[in-house]
């Protein structure tokens with residue numbers, strides 16, 4: 626007798642197809658749309674499981690110290706991150722199906738679900754943690770502790786204690802051998818009345834500094850690209866890429882005490898964005914770009930979910946007891962994971978003004994002979 630594998634058994638359909646038990650049936654108050662509500666949440670949880678599978682494998686590769694920028698493994702990372710983003714796009718669209726349920730259809734069974742809530746989706750929170758959201762950065766920290774089961778909190782805490790994708794990306798950028806290292810920093814930090822004079826002093830610096838390195842040249846090109854009202858960006862530039870404390874605006878709105886990317890990682894990332902046309906920087910660029918796509922899709926999901934909640938329950942509190950729409954709005958605004966990468970785009974300059982690279986570096990970047 627052959628041990629043929631059968632579709633039904635392989636997919637364990639007995640378990641999956643018998644895993645829907647509407648509360649409304651148990652209460653003998655059948656509500657047609659509860660089946661949709663259950664299945665859509667189950668479909669989400671299955672996709673979350675796949676997203677964990679992808680991010681775990683990506684992190685395992687990124688943990689290898691020798692991951693190089695031209696290796697097949699980096700291809701795999703980019704390929705799987707692309708899949709991750711594609712699944713997120715599907716998850717955003719699934720809200721369309723949920724929205725075929727009207728608020729009155731929902732009211733038929735909503736009260737039977739209390740105090741259950743999507744907030745208790747530990748897979749979702751674990752995923753946020755694996756990507757890089759720290760406990761301290763969460764909106765409603767106490768609420769999260771109070772709503773989840775101890776065993777689920779432990780799972781999320783474990784993910785928070787391990788190296789997140791964001792931390793692994795930071796370490797990979799720091800190791801990047803291709804971006805030029807800064808030389809001794811030749812420009813004095815701008816002084817109190819100095820912003821108006823900054824441009825002049827920079828130009829002077831350039832002329833006195835015959836050994837002006839790449840970053841000094843880039844800094845001059847950057848300051849020349851700034852509009853008058855943007856001149857304060859130079860301090861942000863120095864802080865971001867050279868860890869120079871700010872002197873003009875010591876406590877600016879934009880300063881980020883919980884910085885996740887180091888200055889050297891930021892320099893590598895900016896360099897990749899600027900010179901992505903070179904063969905060796907193409908994959909690293911794709912990697913950074915997909916991280917932004919992931920943040921954008923997660924944010925789209927949060928906003929669509931929030932608007933759906935508003936449409937479904939107005940301003941009433943959630944079944945999990947939160948303020949509902951207001952809680953979701955605050956979490957959506959706060960939970961961008963790769964925001965520091967997006968912020969680097971404030972420091973780009975026009976392609977035609979980019980400093981030329983030394984021949985030797987061009988060759989290392991893959992432009993042969």
Ligand code: HEM
Pocket residue numbers: 665666669670723731741742743744745746749930933934937938942943944945946947948949950952953956
């Ligand atoms: C009628 C449809 C839905 C309504 C009215 C709704 C409502 C809410 C509300 C009010 C919250 C805030 C916590 C609370 O007080 O309960 C919440 C959180 C959440 N919901 Fe939904 N939800 C719906 C559908 C979904 C679906 C289909 C998913 C898919 C998994 C989902 C996943 C989540 C997640 C992950 C959170 C936590 C978000 C965070 O903490 O940032 N929800 N939901």
